[in-house]
Amino acid sequence: MGVQTIDRAVAILHWLGNSGEQGMRLVELQRALGLKRPTVHRILSSLMEHGLVSNDSRTHLYRLGWEAAVLGWSSVPVGFDLRETAQGAMSRLAEETGATVVLCACSRRETVCIDRKAGSYPIKVFTVEVGTRRPLGVGAGSIAALAALPEEEADAVIKGLMEPLQSYPEALRRSIVPSVRLARKTGFAVSDGLVLPTVIGVGVALRDPRGVPIGTLGIASFKDSASDKRISDYAQLLLREQAKIERAFRDKMMARAKTQALAPRPAAVRHAAPANR
Amino acid sequence: MGVQTIDRAVAILHWLGNSGEQGMRLVELQRALGLKRPTVHRILSSLMEHGLVSNDSRTHLYRLGWEAAVLGWSSVPVGFDLRETAQGAMSRLAEETGATVVLCACSRRETVCIDRKAGSYPIKVFTVEVGTRRPLGVGAGSIAALAALPEEEADAVIKGLMEPLQSYPEALRRSIVPSVRLARKTGFAVSDGLVLPTVIGVGVALRDPRGVPIGTLGIASFKDSASDKRISDYAQLLLREQAKIERAFRDKMMARAKTQALAPRPAAVRHAAPANR
């Protein structure tokens, strides 16, 4: 259906994003993708030529390259800048709770961690790095995102999720449906030790002006005797920030609609720019 | 040399980034790339499946998609977040000067506008949109970036630049070498009406801790009787912010070096993540 080479290249970019600063070796990628080594190597080389992938020549580790970031930045006006918009919220939450705040973007049937801020509390909970991809359903924010989908769509997604969730514990899988149901009522989700034992997560979905979940905001903290009490506090704070962020999106969209108004359909050749091949 | 399909896909992504919110039609892309329509269409479809490209079904305009932004965000820890780091600088400059502040990232032999802030001055100078790609040499910041390269390398780059600069005025091309020479002395560059008549730009390069230029910061304003005087004021402000930003990069790098220290070479299989294909 798609173009084979592009499918493979994108898969590589996803894996490399997921590996973050750590990076990945050629064989790891090879095994992850189930392709022959020369194939992976050739695609990597091509991506490197374009700067989308970089390679530490000492360790032979492959990572996402500078051009991946540039591409993202240059696409930001098209979507909205989730990362920038959530900056304030993340600082406030980290400050007020002392816990770890995590911002993820929804990417198809996965969430990708795109920012993280640690509060002052001495025990830091770093369950995910920036770049980490996890299937929907893993983590509190993820559950909240599912709950933000229209019920039918959510059911369909959950059904398709069972396979990628194979590598996660049975308990997590079984908890998804009830958790989502609960989250639909309360507006937030809780993950109590399901992803990592003794870690509690609370999360909300971030929706664009049409109501479609585009990201998640979550707080992760260590489980102790007082954590049950904290959950509802965290949830209140998250809901407050969720409202602020979603309002910011709405405002941005309004501002844009004004300038664009009835966008005329184009007709002729315009710019004469990129020096690209 | 590269993989044909990837080269083409990346070229498409660059063109679409360059077209910004406006977007591009299939035929435009076709002509820009010099490929047959079915080929462009097939690659676009594949990129759309991955969410890297979106298509307004009403107008048939193609734009960069949400996943392009996600990819960028998830790669940010690897490079540094130029956009976020420069936020403060941009606000201050827009505030203090009232003019338009432009932030670009260096992308091979081009610069890409990644952020823009308009000051309060009623005549807004919007020469570039976020996403716009221009060859190095076009714009003040661009000249400053060339000046930040080692002299030999700059010469080589400038030589290779003459072809992509074909579509720009003769005067601009002839001014590059002397402008760069001057910028090497003063630390900033000026573009007086070369890109767009009656628009003056002042710019500085933003260098990573190794001294390599990774971006540019510039101020664009309307040319009037007082603009000659303003240039040096703008330059001072830009140099101040340049220092702040580059210091921030150094600090981030130091902080990172501590946590990583002697990064051990990896050995075994690690995560079992992406649900990709």
Next chain:
DNA sequence: CCTGATCGTCCATTATGCGGACTGTTGCTG
């Protein structure tokens, strides 16, 4: 200095992507 792991390259084979030709759609014009 050998062993076992990985990285990178070559090149014959063939699957994969290419693009000419056709169909469907939209919007203008007489």
Next chain:
DNA sequence: CAGCAACAGTCCGCATAATGGACGATCAGG
């Protein structure tokens, strides 16, 4: 509103571009 022009999208036979088996290079550890 028929007729035209310009564009979007699809099909399928052909040939080119990507594939992957095999080889050599490099490096860490014993």
